[in-house]
Structure formats: structure tokens, C-alpha cells
Amino acid sequence: MRVGTPAPEELLKIAVEIARQAAQTARRMRAEGVSGISTKSTATDVVTAADRAVEREVVAALRDLRPDDTVLGEEYGDTAGSGPVDPESVRWILDPIDGTVNYLYGLPNYAVSLAAEVGGEVVAGVVRNAVTGDEWTATRGGGAYRDGRRLHGSTESDLGQALVGTGFGYDPARRAHQAAVLGGLITYVRDIRRFGAASIDLCMAAEGLVDAYYERGLNLWDHAAGGLIAAEAGLRVAGLAGAPAGRELLIAAPPALFGPLHDRLARLGVTDGP
Numbered sequence: 083m084r085v086g087t088p089a090p091e092e093l094l095k096i097a098v099e100i101a102r103q104a105a106q107t108a109r110r111m112r113a114e115g116v117s118g119i120s121t122k123s124t125a126t127d128v129v130t131a132a133d134r135a136v137e138r139e140v141v142a143a144l145r146d147l148r149p150d151d152t153v154l155g156e157e158y159g160d161t162a163g164s165g166p167v168d169p170e171s172v173r174w175i176l177d178p179i180d181g182t183v184n185y186l187y188g189l190p191n192y193a194v195s196l197a198a199e200v201g202g203e204v205v206a207g208v209v210r211n212a213v214t215g216d217e218w219t220a221t222r223g224g225g226a227y228r229d230g231r232r233l234h235g236s237t238e239s240d241l242g243q244a245l246v247g248t249g250f251g252y253d254p255a256r257r258a259h260q261a262a263v264l265g266g267l268i269t270y271v272r273d274i275r276r277f278g279a280a281s282i283d284l285c286m287a288a289e290g291l292v293d294a295y296y297e298r299g300l301n302l303w304d305h306a307a308g309g310l311i312a313a314e315a316g317l318r319v320a321g322l323a324g325a326p327a328g329r330e331l332l333i334a335a336p337p338a339l340f341g342p343l344h345d346r347l348a349r350l351g352v353t354d355g356p
């Protein structure tokens with residue numbers, strides 16, 4: 083890290099402050115009623131006025147505090163900083179509302195997810211459930227926490243005893259393939275959970291509320307903060323055959339469970355579909 087790049091703890095402090103405000107905005111807007119609904123990639127991939135408003139609010143707050151930094155947000159894409167382009171500068175990665183379908187239905191499981199990346203590596207992240215106020219944080223090398231309590235994930239090592247979280251994309255062809263893989267997996271695990279917000283799923287894995295989580299097709303804003311939180315809780319967070327976690331596949335599992343889950347998913351052709 084170059085001289086002048088803030089420490090991860092400093093970036094986390096900014097992220098937490100901004101995510102708390104943003105979560106309050108999302109919650110207030112939901113109480114006032116869902117508005118401005120339109121669709122994105124498919125007829126079920128929705129965006130609301132709140133997704134856009136929260137993203138604008140976060141970008142403006144970051145602009146105020148850290149004008150040189152860039153931001154990647156789900157709804158408005160890249161926002162350049164006012165400083166020179168520098169590979170060591172900070173990029174913020176934002177999902178203004180992760181779990182938009184839950185938001186739409188009033189299910190209390192949607193979050194603001196905000197991560198800070200330096201030199202291509204996520205170094206700090208916060209996920210805040212906008213309804214319950216549950217908040218998970220991590221800094222690279224500094225551990226993962228929920229409301230001040232250090233997280234260590236599950237100790238489960240037997241796939242047959244594992245409670246596994248997952249999710250589905252919005253594209254019908256991808257969903258069909260994901261369902262087929264899940265159909266093959268379900269007899270090898272204790273059970274499956276689908277809560278509808280990838281960032282929170284990763285935090286639940288960090289906390290051991292599920293033993294593991296996997297999903298194909300995630301975007302960076304879905305997993306940047308939650309992935310760091312899971313990794314800092316001691317989970318292995320990676321893709322297929324040693325690839326880094328990403329759009330192709332993300333598996334988050336305690337080290338002893340990672341191999342069995344990875345190999346079963348590989349046998350089921352998890353990355354063979356769209």
C-alpha cells in the first residue's frame with residue numbers, strides 16, 4: 083500500500099457511517115411505499131426508486147469525504163474520482179439494496195453492502211440489514227465482526243450434515259440450470275436455504291448460521307463486502323478448481339467442508355450451464 087492510502091480500519095469507519103445512513107434511507111422509503119419500479123435484465127429483475135436513491139446518496143457521501151476515489155455501484159456503474167487514475171487509489175463497491183425482491187415484498191432481509199478495494203483487493207467491507215440493523219464488518223487481516231462480536235464460521239466438516247445457502251439469478255435459462263444442480267446436491271446435504279440477499283448469505287456463513295454458501299452468477303457488488311467478511315471469519319472463499327470467487331462461481335465454506343462441497347458441485351456441472 084502506498085504512502086497516503088488510508089488504512090483498512092479508516093476505510094471501514096467511513097463505510098460503516100455511510101452504510102448506516104443509507105440503510106436508514108432504504109428503510110424509510112420502504113415504509114413510505116415502494117415506488118419507481120422498473121425492470122432490468124429480465125421481467126423479474128427489478129429496480130426501484132430506493133435502489134437508485136440509496137446509490138446516489140452513498141456516491142454523494144463518498145464524494146464529500148473522499149473526492150478522488152472511484153465508485154462501482156449496481157445501478158449507475160462506474161463513477162470516476164476527481165484525482166488522477168492510480169492503481170493504488172481506492173475503489174468503493176456498492177450494492178445499494180441487495181435483496182431487492184425482498185425489499186419489494188417487505189421481507190425483512192435486504193441490505194446495503196459497501197466495500198473498499200485498494201490495488202484490486204477488497205480491504206474493508208460492511209453489510210447492514212436495513213430492516214433489523216444487523217451489521218457485519220471486516221478488514222483484511224483484522225477479522226470479521228457482527229455488532230462487535232468476532233466471527234469464526236461453522237466447524238462442520240461433513241457435507242451430509244451441512245446446511246447450505248444458495249441463490250438464483252434472474253435469467254430463466256440460468257435458473258433452470260441452477261435448479262438442476264440444486265436437485266443433484268440436495269440429497270448430499272442436510273438441507274438448503276435461500277434467503278434472497280447474497281451479501282447477507284455470506285455474512286450468515288461467516289457467523290455459522292449456515293455452514294456454507296455457494297452461488298453462480300454473482301456480481302462484484304453482491305459479494306465484495308460479504309466475501310471479505312466470510313474470508314475473515316476463517317472460511318475459504320473461492321471459485322472452481324482454484325479460481326478466485328467470481329461470476330463463474332463463489333463457494334464460501336469452512337476449510338474442511340470446502341473440498342467436499344466443491345467436488346460435489348463440480349461433479350454436478352455447476353459451471354457448465356449459462
Ligand code: IPD
Pocket residue numbers: 177179180181182183248249250251252277278279280281297299300304
Ligand atoms: C440478488 C440477490 C440474490 C442473489 C442474486 C442477486 P439483488 O441481488 O443477492 O440473493 O441470488 O444472484 O442478483 O438483485 O437483490 O441486488
Ligand code: CA
Pocket residue numbers: 133156177178179180181182
Ligand atoms: Ca441490488
